[in-house]
Amino acid sequence: MSNKRSGAWSGGFVLLVALLLAGAFALVYLDSGVAVAAEVSAAADTGVTYAPAPKLTADDYPRVDRFNGRVAVWLAAQMHLWFAAFVLAVPIFVFIIEAIGMRTRDKRYDDMAYEFIKVSITAYSITAIFGGLLVFFLTIFYPHLFQYLTTIFKESMVYYALLFFAESAALYIYYYGWHWLQGGFRKWVHLTVGLLLNAVGTTLMFLANAWATFMMSPAGVDRAGVFSGDTWAAIHNVLWNPLNIHRVLANIAFGGSIVGAYAAFKFLSSTVAKEKAHYDWMGYNANFIAICALLPLPFAGYYLTAEIYAYSQQMGITSMGGIFAWLFIIQAVLIGTLFLSANYYLWCGMGRSDGAERYNKYVKYLAIGIIGAFLVWFTPHTLVLTNEELKALGGPYHKYLGPLGIMPAKNMAVNMMIIFTTISFLIYRRANKIPIVSWVSQGNAVLYALFATGILNILFLGIYHGYFTNTVYKVASSIPQxxxxxxxxxxxxxxxxxxxxxxxxxxxxxxxxIPDRAQYALFLLAVAFTWLMGLMGYIRSGLRQHWHVKDIFRDASPDAFTPTLGYAANVVSIGTILFLTLLIFIFWLSQLAGQKTSSGDYWKAQEPW
Amino acid sequence: MVNLAKVVAFSLLTIGFFAFFANFGIPEIKPAPPPVDEELDLSSMTMEGFVALGDRIFNGKGTCTLCHNPVGGRAPLLDDAAARIRERLRDPRYGGQAQTLEAYLRESMLEPSVFVVAGFGKAGTSDTESPMPVVSGGGIGMSEADISAVIAYLQDRWGLDITVEIPADVAEAQVAETSMAATPVRPLKSPQAAFTQFACTACHIFEEAGGQVGPNLSRIGAQRDREYLRRAILDPNADISDGFVPNLMPGTYAEQMYASELEMIVDYLAGLE
Amino acid sequence: MKIPRLLQVVLIFVGIYVAFKVVFGFVLGQPIPSSLLTMYMFFVVAGLFMVFTFTDESTRELVAPIKALVEDPARKPVRNVVFIVVPLLAGAYAFNVMLPDFDAPLELRSIHPAPPSTVKIYDQRYDLSTLENPLRKFQKDDPQKFRLLVAEGAEVYIRNCHYCHGDKLDGNGPYAQGLNPIPLNFQDIGTIAQLQESFLFWRIATGGPGLPDEGAPWLSAMPVWENFLSEDEIWKVILFLYDYTGHRPRTWEQE
Known part of the structure; x- marks a missing residue:
């Protein structure tokens, strides 16, 4: 018996080492691939020449009856992105939870991590399906664009495709080997596979991000779109890293919210107290992860926007002041929804213990703070006025609400929302506990002072620098905030x-x-997050306006126009419904393996072997 | 199952709310449609129009000013390059085919690397290779006519005779007519243009030419002050000179003229002594 | 006596609503736009819901009267009245909303329309992202000359602009009341203080007709000043606008 086990073990071990080697090789090779590309570029000046970006006409875009090419590509890309974000995010926090479990030796963490990864494994194949669909749609509807991009990114695309072997292998070993790789050294091996899985997954995303950001802020090509041969320059374009950071954070928050919704659904449908406890705990952790990633997300967004401004003032103004200005009002509603539902979930969670009642009375002040900040955040710069209001105000400009529409006010508001959410967390954490250290009153005094000075500092920076100094400080004051x-x-x-x-x-x-209402808050979080991601996908892509590759490769198709917000919202809504439907299907599948139906006398009785 | 239905209904309501808000909660703004590339109609093109076209291409589609500007220092300035180009054609380092300024300009646009101005080459090529794209290439896509127009524009800007021809046979026949039909850019910039525009010479004599329906204005500045002249244009019947009948001069100039045009004409007339 | 929770919610809601109306409408003298107030109240309701339902006990108290109304047999008469009145009210509301009216449709005017990247003024093409006020340099180099330029700008302003924008630059000139939209108030922190000088140059030179298509309709009566003023005069008047109001133009450079 022990022989057999060790045999299986050594076989598995060899496989693992091979996998690790393959992964490492793939990574190293990718690096050398970049190096090779750089060499090629040095050679390109004398040897290979590239064609400029083609000038197309409407006839260059194939049409398929009853199919809108743009919407098809849009939806395929968005669906791919949603699933990919989920599939990439889950291993990140599964890895963290597994590590926590290993440190605390609390098996519940390990079980939860396993359940998370089980959810993501079916999503993996759907991600691939939509990735394939996207490539098909692109080649069908936008063959010239696809060809142009492949001439520039041919190397990275090859490695991208090949890396999927490493990704699949790591994911499958990580999942199927979960119970096999338990205890001591094996657990460490398992964790290492998890790390490898994340490394490969993140590399994959970064590669694909480069293609998307190249279309927004092309690099490595001249004005005519002639490729210099330097692939690294094209990958390492201005917006690449800002988008990388933004997407990693957003993916984690998104993945957390989806898993939270899963836990919420399981919580609602289970009737056994033990199961309910498990899924409540799971939902709490998922929500915690989502919020942790959500808090720094606005800052990552600012960084991305600042880089967009730095790259092209025109693009920046188009996004913030032009046709997309109202999109940020919708975004404000959605992000407000996220913050509100996350806080509501925390408050509801205080009911898990009787000790928390002491803090119930503070919740209304938190609510006032958050809602107040949110109303400021939501106030648009350009107000929609009826004619009477226009007359009463004497013009389109509101003396008191107008200043709330510009950046300093928004900065103050978002920082306040984050701080109040932090306080919610703080109260939740201490709700059921009584500290035993000797310095409680001093500690609390320090905390009060910390929050008070912090809030005052943010308000001072926002009001003084925002409204009474010149723009340089105005923009700069957001950083100390x-x-x-x-x-x-x-x-x-x-x-x-x-x-x-x-x-x-x-x-x-x-x-x-915990009341069922709190579970609906988790659903709200997931739905709002999904919808928000779709909306931001629209603006990221829409900022290029009528260009395939901004200012280099013109979109001459009949669909080159920038869709209105309403139209985009409808596409996003349809996408969200599709995504959520598929997600329900996936969740259903993941529990299907555990279901057994008695076959009755369907099978003939056989002689035993 | 009930839970599933509830959750689905809740999610749909949420999505519905977002979609509703995006459609009706905020004003619907229709983004401007993509700009249309200008169609060239050379058949009705005057040389002035051709130069103006060159101007538009130089500053727009041609993307020339992206690099040929004083800010970036990425390419030589073209403000007053005529003399330098003539020198360059005699420079032993110059290895191109061009003999004339026009040919040089054309060559530099189509084969930028034939001659690279010292200091403006691609990094690491010691000025043997130009970073400038071929203007007929895909990204810019200038046609033969576009290139000629830019040359015409540059020659016009440098105060040289324009040597290029408008590349269409039909163009020349219609030059004279269309130049009259073209609406001038308002407000007008010269008194002469204003006299043409408002048909002053139909009735008045300036500089020994014009009709005699109205007073001779050749030396009007010596006789009348500005206040009088201004009034005479805006309200012709206010003062009628001896020997002339009222109500002949149109009283509509106040509406037709820009203030700057009026002042320009008054200035000019006051200077006729 | 403890006020029932449901009544508390209603009272707070009404209180906030009235407070918005009163504070903005009467205290501050600038009424709050109804479109904004609707959204504000929506989120106030969301906040109230959150505060009043995060514990089970409070939720029960909140819905108890509603539950009683629907389920309690003793309240049948009240129930019947409510079930008739509420749909009628909803119907009346829908009827009133759908009623055709003679008001012009809602209009949206963007205060800061996105400028084009380049603009043609005085037969010359300007790149708005790099364009700077050529006279601004005198502020440091030659303060005396700068004062002179500002004074000239003031003259241009008084001759041309003050009729609408006011002699205090507060958008309250003698003709201001006749215009819709009314002229901008340059004193306000939300107008020129947020803008680069090139933006002002563009807006002054091309006036109302030069506004971009997006966010139409534009009804601005702002004249196309390139027809009346020289380039120099426009730059001077811009110097004056900032100098008089004490604002600083938006720049992207460190000082």
């Missing part, structure tokens, strides 16, 4: 954590004792 917020988050977490170290519980914590 962000730093203030981050300092508050980190410092308060550290102080609070050490203060409540070994704290005693007021009353037992009952996982599973």
């Amino acid at each position: 962000v730093l203030t917020t981050l300092t508050i988050i980190v410092a308060s977490t550290v102080i609070d954590a050490s203060m409540y170290k070994g704290a005693k519980q007021v009353a037992p914590l009952h996982w599973g004792r």
Whole structure:
């Protein structure tokens, strides 16, 4: 028996080593691929010449009856992105949860991590299906664009395709080997596979991001679109890294929200108290992950927008002040929804223990703070006015609401929302605990002082620099604001954590004792997040306006126009419904394996072997 | 199953709300349609129009000013390049085929690397290769006519005789007529243009030419002050000189003229002494 | 006596609504736009819902009267009245909303329309992203000359602009009330203080007719000043606008 086991073990081990080697090889080779590309570019000046971006006419775009090419590509790309984001994000936090489980030796974490990865494994193949669909649609409807991009990114596309072997192998070993690779050294091997899976997955995303950002901020080509031969220059375009950061964070938040919705659904449908407790706990953790990634996301967004401005003032103004200005009002509603539902879930969660009642009375102040900040954030710069209002105001400009429409006010509002959410977390964490350290009152005083000075600092920076100084400081003041917020988050977490170290519980914590309403908050989070991602996909792509590759490769198709927000919202809504439907299907599949139906007397009785 | 139905209904309601808000909660703004590339109609083109076309191409479609500008220092300035080009044609380093300024310009647009101005070559090529794209290439896509127009524009800008021809046979026949039909850019920039526009010479004599329906204005500046002249244009019947009948001169100039045109004409007339 | 929760919600909602109306309409003298107030109240309701339902106990208290109304046999008469009145109210509301009216449709005017990248003014093409006020340099190099230029700009302003934009640059000139949209108030922190000088140059030189198509309709009565003023005069008047109001033009350079 032990022989047999070790045999299987050594076989598996060889496989693993081979896989690790293959992965490492793929990564190294990719690097050398880049190096090779750089060499090629040096040679390109003398040897290979590339054609400029083609000038197309409407006839160059194949048409398929009853098919709108643009919408087909749009939906395929969006669906691919949603699933890919989910598939990439889940391993990131599964990896973290597994590590936490290994550190705390709490098997519940391991079980939860396994359940997460189970959910993502079916989504993996659907991601691939939509990726294939996207490539088909692109080659069918936009053959010249696709060809142009492939001449520039041919190397990275080859490695991209090949890397999927590594991704698949790592994912399947990680999932199917979960129970096999348990205990001691094996667990470490398993965790390493998880790390490898994330490394490959992230590399894949970064490669694909380069193609998307190349179309927005082309590099490595001249004005006519003639490729210099330097692939690295084309990959490493201005918006590549900002988008990378933004997408990694957004993926984690998105993945967390989807898993949260899964847990919420399981919670609602289970009737056993133990199961309910498990899924409540799972939902809480998923929500926690989503919020952790959500908090820095606005800052990543600012960074991306700042880089867009730096790359092209024109593109920046188009996004913030031109036709897309109203999109950010919709975005404000959605992000507000995210913050509100996340906070509501936390407040509801305080009902898990009787000790939290002490804090219930503070919730209304949190709500006032968050809603207040949100209303400021939501106020558009350009107000929609009836004629009477126009007359009453004396013009389109509102003296008191107008200043709320510009950036300084928005910066203050978003920082306030984040700080109040942090306080929600803080209260949730200490709700059921009584600290036993000696410096409680001093610690609390420091916390009060921290939050008070932080909030005052943000308001001062926002009001003084935002409205009474010149633009340089106006823009620059957002950075100290962000730093203030981050300092508050980190410092308060550290102080609070050490203060409540070994704290005693007021009353037992009952996982599973949470109203169904809170689960709907998790659904709201997931739906809003999905929809928001679709909307932001529209603006990222729409910023190019009538260009395939901004200012280099003109879109001459009849669909070159920039769709209106309403039209885009409808496409996004349809996409969201499709995505969620498929997601339900996936969730259903993931529990199907555990279902058994008695076959009755369907099979003939056989003699035993 | 009930839970599933509830969750689905809840999700659909949420999506519906977002879609509703995006459609009706905010004003619907229709983005401007993509700009249409200008169609060239050379058959009705005057040389002035051709130069103006060159101007548009130089500053627009041709993307020349992206690099040929004083800010970036990425390419030589073209503000006053005529003299330098003549020198260059005699430069032993110049290895191209061009003999004339026109040919040189054409060559530099179509084969930028034939001659690279010192310091403006691609990095690492020691000025043997130009970073300038071939203007007829895909990204810019200038036609033969476009290139000629840009040359005409540059020659006009440098104060040289325009040596290029408008590349269409039909064009020349209609030059005279269309130049009259073309609407001038308002406000007018010269008194002469204003006299043409408002048909002053039909009745008045300036500089020994014109009709005699109205007073001779050749030396009007010596006789009348500006206030009088201004009034005479805006309200012709206010003062009628001896020997002339009222109500002959149109009283509509106040509406037709820009203030700057009026002042320009008054200035000019006041200077006729 | 403790106020029932449902009534609390209703009272708070009404209180906030009235507060918005009163504070903006009467205290500040600038009424809050109804489109904005609708959305504000929507999120106030969301906030109220969150605060009043995050514990089970409070939720029960909140819905108890509604539940009682629907289920309690003793309340049948009230129920019948409510079930008739509420749909009627909803119907009346829908009827009123759908009623055709003679008002002009809602209009949206973007205060900061996106400028084109280049613009043709005085038969010359300007790149708005790099265009700078050629006279701005004198502020440092030759303050005396700068004062002189500002004074000349002031003269241009008084001769041409003050009729609408006001002698205090507050958008309240003698003709301002006759215009819709009314002239911009340059004193306000939300107008020229947010803009680069090149933007002002574009807006002054091409006036109302030069506004981009997006966000139409444009009804601005702003004249096309390139027809009346020289380029120099426009730059001077821009110097004056910033100098008088004490705002600084938006720039992207460190000082």
